[in-house]
Amino acid sequence: MKQKILIIGGLTLLSPLLYSFCGFYVSKADGTLKNKTSQVILVRDGNRNVITMYNDFKGDTKDFAMVVPVPVVLQKENIKVVDPSIFQKLNDYSAPRLVEYWDENPCNRHMYDEVATVADKSLNRMMAPGKAESREKESSVRVEAKYLVGEYDILILSAKESTGLKTWLTENGYKIPPNAEEVLDPYIRSNLKFFVVKVNEKEKQKLNNNFLRPIQIAFSSPKFMLPIRLGMANADGDQDLIVYAFTRKGRIECTNYRNVDIASNKNIPLFVQKNFGAFYANLFTQQWKNEGKNISLLEYAWNVTPVNQLKCDPCVGNPPAEQDLVQSGVWWLYGKDWNDYSDIDNDEPDNGDRSVYFTRLHVRYNRKSFPQDLMFQVTPNTENFQARYIITHPASGDFNCAAGKKYLQDLKERRKKELQELTRLTGTDLSNWQEDAMAKNDETKIETVQYETLIPVYKETFPDRDTGPVGILFLSGLVLGAAGFLRWKGII
Amino acid sequence: MLPARLLKDARYFQIIFQSIFLTYGIFVLHWKSETWLYATYFATSLIVQFACEWIGGNKNIPLLERYRKGIPSVLISSFGLSLLLKTHEPVAAILAATVSILSKYILRINGKHIFNPSALGIVAAVLLTGNAWISPGQWGSDAVLVFTVLSLGFIVTTKVQKIDVSLTFLGSFGGLLFIRQIIYLGWPVDHFIQSVSTGSLLLFAFFMITDPKTTPNHRVARILWSIGIGCAAFYLATFRFINGAPIYVLVAAQPLIPLLDKLFKARNFEWTPSTKMTIQEERFLQTIYSKSVM
Numbered sequence: 091m092k093q094k095i096l097i098i099g100g101l102t103l104l105s106p107l108l109y110s111f112c113g114f115y116v117s118k119a120d121g122t123l124k125n126k127t128s129q130v131i132l133v134r135d136g137n138r139n140v141i142t143m144y145n146d147f148k149g150d151t152k153d154f155a156m157v158v159p160v161p162v163v164l165q166k167e168n169i170k171v172v173d174p175s176i177f178q179k180l181n182d183y184s185a186p187r188l189v190e191y192w193d194e195n196p197c198n199r200h201m202y203d204e205v206a207t208v209a210d211k212s213l214n215r216m217m218a219p220g221k222a223e224s225r226e227k228e229s230s231v232r233v234e235a236k237y238l239v240g241e242y243d244i245l246i247l248s249a250k251e252s253t254g255l256k257t258w259l260t261e262n263g264y265k266i267p268p269n270a271e272e273v274l275d276p277y278i279r280s281n282l283k284f285f286v287v288k289v290n291e292k293e294k295q296k297l298n299n300n301f302l303r304p305i306q307i308a309f310s311s312p313k314f315m316l317p318i319r320l321g322m323a324n325a326d327g328d329q330d331l332i333v334y335a336f337t338r339k340g341r342i343e344c345t346n347y348r349n350v351d352i353a354s355n356k357n358i359p360l361f362v363q364k365n366f367g368a369f370y371a372n373l374f375t376q377q378w379k380n381e382g383k384n385i386s387l388l389e390y391a392w393n394v395t396p397v398n399q400l401k402c403d404p405c406v407g408n409p410p411a412e413q414d415l416v417q418s419g420v421w422w423l424y425g426k427d428w429n430d431y432s433d434i435d436n437d438e439p440d441n442g443d444r445s446v447y448f449t450r451l452h453v454r455y456n457r458k459s460f461p462q463d464l465m466f467q468v469t470p471n472t473e474n475f476q477a478r479y480i481i482t483h484p485a486s487g488d489f490n491c492a493a494g495k496k497y498l499q500d501l502k503e504r505r506k507k508e509l510q511e512l513t514r515l516t517g518t519d520l521s522n523w524q525e526d527a528m529a530k531n532d533e534t535k536i537e538t539v540q541y542e543t544l545i546p547v548y549k550e551t552f553p554d555r556d557t558g559p560v561g562i563l564f565l566s567g568l569v570l571g572a573a574g575f576l577r578w579k580g581i582i
Numbered sequence: 583m584l585p586a587r588l589l590k591d592a593r594y595f596q597i598i599f600q601s602i603f604l605t606y607g608i609f610v611l612h613w614k615s616e617t618w619l620y621a622t623y624f625a626t627s628l629i630v631q632f633a634c635e636w637i638g639g640n641k642n643i644p645l646l647e648r649y650r651k652g653i654p655s656v657l658i659s660s661f662g663l664s665l666l667l668k669t670h671e672p673v674a675a676i677l678a679a680t681v682s683i684l685s686k687y688i689l690r691i692n693g694k695h696i697f698n699p700s701a702l703g704i705v706a707a708v709l710l711t712g713n714a715w716i717s718p719g720q721w722g723s724d725a726v727l728v729f730t731v732l733s734l735g736f737i738v739t740t741k742v743q744k745i746d747v748s749l750t751f752l753g754s755f756g757g758l759l760f761i762r763q764i765i766y767l768g769w770p771v772d773h774f775i776q777s778v779s780t781g782s783l784l785l786f787a788f789f790m791i792t793d794p795k796t797t798p799n800h801r802v803a804r805i806l807w808s809i810g811i812g813c814a815a816f817y818l819a820t821f822r823f824i825n826g827a828p829i830y831v832l833v834a835a836q837p838l839i840p841l842l843d844k845l846f847k848a849r850n851f852e853w854t855p856s857t858k859m860t861i862q863e864e865r866f867l868q869t870i871y872s873k874s875v876m
Contacts, residue, residue, distance in 0.1 A: 276767040312823045345825050346776065348722030350612060381612070382724045461772035467825050469715040473670060568602055 128321070129177050131306075132335040133419040134314055134342070134468055140419030141316075142306040144177045151241075151289040151302060155264055159282040159320060161311040163234040163246050171240030171303040176417050180334045182407030184390035184450040186352070186477035188366045189404055193501075195485035196493035230254030234283060240303060241294040245286040249278050259286075273319045282317075306419055314342075316464045322457045331464075333451040336394075336420050341449045341471040344386040346462050351388045352452070352477045353377055353515055359508040359541055360481045361527045369479075372516035374452070379517075384459040390450035391475040396423070397444075402476070410448070420446055447472060484534040502539045509541070509548055520549045593654035596789065600661035603785065607665070613720065616668075619675055624660045626679035631656045634687045655699075656683065662700025665785065666829070667707060669714035678707035678714065691840040697833060698796045705833045708826075716826035721781020744792045746801060747808045752778075752787050754812030755828070762820060786828050798839050800846030807842055811835050 131142040145156065231254050235246040249255035252274035264286075277284075287305060321329065335342040343349045353373060362369045378387065394401050394410055401409035415423055423444060453464065482504070489498055513520055527541040537543055604620075607613045631652055639648045659682045669675055682703030686695040707714040756778045763774045791797070791808060798804045811831050818827035 272770060276763075276769045276773075279767045314823070343717060343719060345718045346780070348611065348719055349717070351614070382722065384722065384724070386719075461770065461776045467715075467718075469668075469717075470713045471668070471670065471715065568605065572598055572602070 128329070129181070129332045130316065130334070131176070131180070131418045132314075132316070132333055132342070132466070133337075133421070134335065134466075135338045135422060137310045137312050138308070138421075139311060139314065140306060140308045140421065142172060142176075142304050142419060144174060144304040145302050151294055152291060154302065155286070155288040157259075157264075157320065158285040158287070159277045159317045160246070160285045160307065160309065161282055161313055162309045163248070163283055164285065164307055164309055166235075166237045166239065168308040169237060169239045169244060170306040170308075171242065172306050172417055174301060174304055176414055177304065177334075179407065179410060179414055180418070180450075181332070183402065183405075183409055184334070184392075184448070184476075185406060186370050186389060186479070187404065187406045188363060188479050188481060190363070191480060191482045193482060193485040193497075195487045195489070196497045197487065197489055197491040231258035238290060238293065239305070241289055241297055242287050242305060243290045247284040247286055249274075249284070251275070252278055255284070270320070273322075277317070277320070308419065308421075314466045314468070316466075318453075318455055318460060319463050322455070322460070328454050328456045331453045331455065332389075333449075333453065333464075334418070335449040335451070335466075336415065336418060337447050337449075337468045338422060338443055338445050339472075340447050340469050341388075341391050341473075342451070342466045342468050343449075343471075344451070344453075344464055345467050346465045347453075347460070348381070348385045349388060350377070350381050350385045351475060354475070354477050355480065356511050356515060357480045357482065357504070357508050358512050358515070359505065359523070359527070360483065360533070361523065361529070361541055362479070362512065363481055364526050364529060366479075369512075369516060370477075372518055374454075376515065376517035378454050382459075383454070383456075385453075386464070387452045387454075388449070388475055389452050389477050390448070391471075391473065392448050393445070393472060393474070394448045395445045415446055484539070486533065486535070489536070498536060498539055501534070502544070505539060505541060505544055506548060509544060520545050592794075593658060597654060597657050597661065600658065600665065600789065603665055604661065607720070611720070611722065618672075619669065620660075620664045622672060622675040623663045623679050624657070626676050627656045627660045627663075627683050628653070630680050630683040634683065638687055655686075659683065659699040659703065662790065663703055666700070666716055666782070667704045667714055668717055668720075669707065669711075671711060671713040674707045674711040674714040677711060678703040681706040692843065694795065694839070694843075696796070696839065697836050698790060698793050701790060701829050701832050701836075704826075704829055716782075716829065718780060718782045718825050721785070723776055723779040723781070744794050744797060744804070747792050747797055747804050748787045750805045751791055751808040751812045751828075752783075754809045755783075755816050756812075758813065758816040759820070762816075782826070783828070786832075790829070791832055796836055796839065798842040798846065799848035800843070801848075803842040803846040803848075807835065807838065 129144045131140075131144075133140040143156075143158065145154070230250045232248050233245055234248050235244075237244045247255065247258070249258070252271045255274055255278065256271065285307065289302065316331075316333070318329075318331065333342075358369070374387070378385065392401055392409075394415070396412050396415070410418070412423060423446070453460075484501055485497065489495060509520060512518075512523065524542075524545050527545055532540040532542060534540060632649055635645060635649045635652065639645065660679065663675075663678055663682065667675075667678055669678075680703075682699035685697045685702050686699055689696045704714075704716065708716065759777050760774055763769045763777065764771060791811065798807050811828065814831045814835070815828040818824040818831065824830065
């Protein structure tokens with residue numbers, strides 16, 4: 091069956107964006123402290139890193155405080171605030187997408203088009219109540235630096251032992267989660283510094299806005315990692331982290347957890363369009379569970395070099411423009427080394443390569459499955475990847491010709507496969523989707539091929555399928571078979 | 583029986599286990615199966631091996647006979663590349679396979695080749711082309727059980743007796759990691775377990791560093807040598823943040839083997855232990871025989 095495509099435009103559902111970086115919130119007042127989801131932009135080339143952390147903090151800004159372990163004492167020039175819209179742009183551009191195709195009536199050819207939609211990925215919200223005040227005090231903790239950047243008061247602390255740091259933070263009005271010590275000690279002994287942030291109310295009022303801008307830090311370190319362990323101290327359950335990474339060479343990947351591509355290019359039933367966000371959330375959870383949870387999932391990878399023509403196919407949001415890249419911290423675009431950051435140990439000359447490669451990773455972590463911080467590496471892998479799901483509209487009209495009858499048969503078969511794919515991808519029973527199927531008027535008037543008719547037929551035949559154990563069984567079979575063969579031959 | 587005799591050669595076990603690993607990677611871990619890449623590794627290796635035998639092999643043995651005997655080793659190094667080296671560039675893949683096979687013929691001292699073919703191929707492709715990479719995370723750490731079982735099975739069944747290399751390497755590398763992560767830094771135990779239970783490390787410890795052709799002949803030398811590799815790999819991985827450090831260290835440490843072999847005398851390893859007697863033994867028997875006849 092011929093399918094033709096025409097992209098009308100990107101329909102972008104406003105995605106509620108995410109909260110807090112991998113550090114933990116500290117606050118004075120009691121209350122449930124949680125930070126469930128984080129977004130972070132990583133820019134890496136050679137040993138240089140620019141990290142942008144986004145806090146869509148909804149409470150009283152007086153209550154906001156954040157601690158992030160960093161490898162070096164940062165200079166003031168290496169700390170910036172940036173516009174939060176950059177996160178929205180990157181999210182829109184790289185979010186999982188739904189594409190539509192229109193069948194042609196084999197008896198009667200006519201028009202077609204395509205729309206692309208992004209998943210409305212409702213990510214968990216959090217609030218961090220409480221407030222924080224700081225006052226200097228002598229202790230085993232050293233205040234390495236103290237800056238006012240944008241609306242933030244920033245302290246860089248170094249400590250000799252976690253008790254001292256804990257005491258210092260408590261005495262200075264920060265409330266520390268009870269089990270933070272487990273990770274504070276290793277960080278202190280790894281010689282990490284602590285980047286402590288809170289809002290300066292005076293500066294905040296000048297800005298006359300009601301959000302907190304993302305903080306961007308730049309430093310040189312051979313370590314390419316994100317400290318997620320600290321963030322687990324005050325979060326129960328699973329937390330989501332979206333990493334947008336820019337490199338000169340190619341994709342980034344995790345080196346201490348398994349990298350898995352999210353299931354993509356799947357044909358799914360038409361009615362999923364109504365609830366694409368829920369579909370993707372289910373799909374993500376299902377794959378995450380099936381793969382054993384301790385994985386990093388790839389959602390998008392593409393060359394976004396300004397001169398590169400095709401930055402997405404189909405595009406659901408505008409590809410990052412030059413100024414977006416600069417804003418994200420890509421310093422090599424204009425041939426200036428290290429942009430306007432202070433050029434700490436700039437030993438590597440600019441090699442003139444203006445390439446920019448973008449990767450989007452989605453990690454859902456918890457204490458049990460992620461005992462280590464996330465370590466990354468830049469690879470020369472420049473293969474494009476996108477999370478893309480396909481719905482196909484049926485042809486309309488009458489199907490009295492021979493080809494038309496064949497079409498209806500194929501359509502039924504295709505829809506059966508779509509339903510099967512839906513249960514497999516989302517791990518949900520078909521009956522969960524019946525409502526969606528009923529709510530959306532089926533575009534085909536032929537009752538025998540309508541989803542409504544097909545769902546009750548296949549409901550029983552497509553049970554939840556878990557591929558994990560099948561693989562293990564398969565492998566065990568192979569090993570046992572080989573061992574049995576050798577035993578039989580009297581070799582072992 | 584023919585198959586039984588074939589399986590006495592440890593290489594066949596290695597081939598069976600490596601193919602299971604690859605199957606596991608593709609079907610259970612859902613690696614993107616890069617058929618063309620695997621095909622390139624195998625085809626290039628087989629062709630280069632043939633060319634080498636044709637040009638430089640022992641002319642007393644017929645060409646095909648020589649070639650046939652070398653095939654298991656070629657398969658092993660091709661599997662080694664398939665399991666560890668990723669690339670999208672055919673040129674990088676061809677380079678890796680060519681370097682790995684060529685090195686066996688060109689870089690030789692005292693009748694032994696110096697480098698582990700797949701390790702050298704991997705290092706060459708990563709450093710020379712810049713288009714190939716090692717994915718230390720591709721195995722995850724859930725596979726640990728499977729790996730341990732398979733690896734132990736491999737060791738027990740093959741009787742290659744180079745288990746000392748695996749254990750001393752893992753002991754020194756893991757021991758240092760333990761001291762650093764748990765005793766010195768104070769991380770919880772699961773942090774350490776995550777570090778040592780990665781498939782890549784176990785695969786290296788049981789299937790790459792153990793290659794009897796490229797380890798010192800004498801046991802003491804082997805142990806010292808693998809402890810050295812463990813320590814150096816620990817240093818590079820922990821303080822220099824180099825991914826795949828063990829492989830680089832292995833390649834760097836292999837030129838030391840001829841020296842170690844000189845210091846610690848022992849017999850060269852043979853894949854198929856010859857049933858022939860040494861010249862001394864033959865002479866000895868001959869003397870006895872001739873004397874008893876007289």
